[in-house]
Amino acid sequence: MDAAASALIDAALAEDIGPGDVTSEYFVPEDRQVRALLVAREEGCLAGVEVAAEVFRRVDPAIDVQVLLTDGSRVSAGAHVLIADGPARGILTAERTALNFLQRLSGVATATRRYVDAVAETSARILDTRKTTPGWRLLEKAAVLAGGGTNHRMGLYDRAMVKDNHLVAEHDPASLQDAIRRLKETHPEVEVELEADELEQVEAFLALEGVDHILLDNMSLEELRKAVALRGDHPRPLLEASGGVTLETVQGIAETGVDFVSVGAITHSVMALDLALDFVELEVS
Incomplete structure (x- = not known):
């Protein structure tokens, strides 16, 4: 135990x-x-x-x-x-x-x-989030695995996830690249994920080195398809769709070609x- x-x-x-x-x-x-x-x-x-x-x-x-x-x-x-x-x-x-x-x-x-069943005909995987019951995270993330899902980061320590609130303080591409470089030098095992609200950000993030994931936040299906096209045939960075995902919308999101769809509801609203x-x-x- x-x-x-x-x-x-x-x-x-x-x-x-x-x-x-x-x-x-x-x-x-x-x-x-x-x-x-x-x-x-x-x-x-x-x-x-x-x-x-x-x-x-x-x-x-x-x-x-x-x-x-x-x-x-x-x-x-x-x-x-x-x-x-x-x-x-x-x-x-x-x-x-x-x-x-x-x-x-x-x-x-x-x-x-x-x-997971709703996206079974696609290559996308269902991710959980950190929206878990305080103290229950390990158990709830184990439950996600039992249901066929995939775990996102466990906490603030095992993946750098640069979201919009972080970018308010530092959004210059050169500064972002420098921060990624410094992190990778100190913690080479830690992956980097950047949140994009617009396709222009996706383009800018694709030009950076060391980006492992891009979070496509609250984008329309058309925007998601364009983001996938911007990445082209490159295996990285992986693309994660997020924001307001429901059972009614998840299949359409997965069919755009994104690698992951993150769903907070599977832990916070069950x-x-x-x-x-x-x-x-x-x-x-």
Whole structure:
């Protein structure tokens, strides 16, 4: 279990349980054993299954968890995701936290899969963004991968992304070229991406050395096609379309020939996947 995910599990359980689960303690017999089936209530794509399983184990090591479906699995209503056998108290205490992780992350994977399916007939790939839940970035970006998407940068440290607000302070081509050169000398592994709002900027950025990506922000389909034509047959820089992308518009954007389409909605505006825990009481021998 990744250290960041492990810390999130601990924090979530502490938040929910506090000094103790008074409902289970007073209303559920200590020796009651149950089987709980984690079931999908709707069609979707799973992510966070191992995180949910770890929640049960961490609440009570006596809970035996069998993972039936892994991250990236497509499910329909009625599909069994995992089985938890053991003390009823522990399973009930873990239930909501486990579901919170799994429903949220599966919502991200499901949304991503819909966008990936929409551009399946093109060569474009779906990118996520940094518009993630604070503290959940690694988990949500893993969910994007489970849904068939591609991760953009993880943070401010692994790609230089020069956007319009940065260009307000420094937009002279010679100064930009000097900044790119200095960055590449110090951090040769870090890629450089420049944001363009107009085709004139695309032309200017194509003339610079060391540019790995150009972000085509809020451009029309015609402008996107022209930007692709400006690059010609050169493999770099890669072109990323962004801005107001929806399921209704993503295919048309991808068909312009861009390499990537970034979609903030797959992490910041998703619906949790409907999942539930169904209990089966076991006989005590």
